[in-house]
Amino acid sequence: MGITAGHGPLPLSQERGPGQRKERRGRVTSILKRFTSRWAQRYQKMSIQMVISLSFTTVAVVGMIFMGLSLFWRFSSATGELVAENSQRVLAQVNLNLDSYLRSMMRVSDTMYYRVIKSADLGRDSLTAPMELLYEDDRDSLVSIALFDLRGGLVSAVPLSTLKQPADLTQTGWFLSALQKKENLHFSTPHVQDLFEDPDYHYQWVVSLSRYVQLTRDGATEGGVLLVDMGFAGIEQVCRNVELPNGGYLYLIDGSGELIYHPRQQLIYSGLQEENNQAAARYRDGTHSEEFQGQRRQVTVKTVGYTGWKLVGVVPVEGGFVSDSRQIFLFGLSLLLFSIFLMAFLNFRISAHISDPIRRLEQSIKELEAGREDVEIEEGGCYEVQRLGHSIRSMVSTMRHLMDDIIEQEGQKRRSELEVLQSQINPHFLYNTLDSVIWMTEAGRYEEAIQMVTSLARLFRISLSRGKSIIPLADELEHARHYMNIQQIRYKNKFTTQINALPGTDGLYTMKLIVQPILENAIYHGMASAEDDGLITVTARREGEDLVIDVADNGLGMRPEVAASLLDEDRPEIRTSGSGIGVRNVHRRIRLTFGDRYGLTIFSEPDEGTTVRIRLPALDQDGAAQYQREDVP
Structure with a gap:
């Protein structure tokens, strides 16, 4: 009854199981279809940021999943190989360090035997001095060097030379090994060096290297044993800092399985822990798998040359390694390439x-x-x-x-600014000139009046220039001459004027009405208080690609800092009774037309006069055509 009741529900459960699973698969398929359909519809309306983000994220996730799975399976199959290879590399490095350490012992032994003992006669030569030199060269690693005869008697030793009493050396392991195999070098296991009396009671753990040697005494040959003791701390240091995967460790044994170094050596000697060192002594070099005290371990063995010692690396194995590594590797590689x-x-x-x-x-x-x-x-x-x-x-x-509007506006603005600057002629100049003509006519000075009216007419004719802003240099200088003719008559020839155009300026063009304002400034500020020896010179010359016009006077002059400030835009404009076109006005017109590279420069010294230098581009007829203002309404 109990058995029937206990097993009765199982058939019903098994019958309902496949139907429930089929129903769940149908619901999952329906959800996936709806999800796919919604995303297909949303993709058409998605922003570019969303499309790029989702697309590349999806691809990256899928790729990482495939690569993760392939790497997982590949890692599972290759873990054992990697651990073994890593252990072998570590043991090979430790073996190199131990080999270097042991070679240093062998080098000391060979040097002592072949260079000192063989060349000495104990009947007349002392070995203490060369032994001390050899000891000093390697005192950081050496503990002692000693030479004994076959009866165990001490022939020579450094640094300590007093044997403990009683000391029967002929029964020690290193002594017997040297006598039994005379052609070989013999390395002992670590032991306390207690052969010699140490006044400081300082005894060290050492590794002894012994060998049979032939001694010469009074011409006769006899046998002996050479002992080289090196500190065990060197071997311990080499092995102590080794790290193996999965909490593994390394230990050192001799050919019979006796422990030379173990990180838990004290616990093993006290019986608190055990090590499978006797079995490891029988292993060949390479990697082996063993089970010790219920734990699977990977054991790597490496024999140390010259000694028969063995380095043993132990790495615990957590879980089993995948056996068929080749097939898994090919599968992982294929999966990775496909991904x-x-x-x-x-x-x-x-x-x-x-x-x-x-x-x-x-x-x-x-x-x-x-x-x-x-x-x-x-x-x-x-x-x-x-x-x-x-x-x-x-x-x-x-x-x-x-841009078209701005270009048009800038052109109109530039033309308007030039018009305004050029039209700043004070009517006061015209009034004074006509008043002088009337006065000269009434005084009967008809020739001077005619000359002044003629110069005034030509002055205004050149000023108009048919609406052009760029005129020939000869016309601009002619304009300056007529202006100075008028001023010389008005000022009753208080000054003279010289206007020259040097060779090389023929055919050049310049901006109009730029010399006359400088001359006006020179008259009112340089010649106003001058006597009859005033002189104003105008010189035009060519300098490379530039046209330079110097207007110089020998008037009162000014300080250089004052001259430099005349062109400062922040300095208030100084009005005169002349034409009203100031020096700064000319400077602005030139720079507005030709750029900041051109304009005026003023040189002046008190009581020496002033020179205003006008710098313009050297324009020929074609170059001047680019700046003509015939388009001005």
């Missing part, structure tokens, strides 16, 4: 679909930056790219209209 191909293909297709419209739009912008005006801005791609293309097209069109 890389799939990711590369999908990324290429998706990125091309998304980025091509942006790339074409970028190319159009670059062409616009290069100065092309007939660039067609494409409006394609995702919604944002389409809007961006449309905005750029509208912006380019607006910018073109604005």
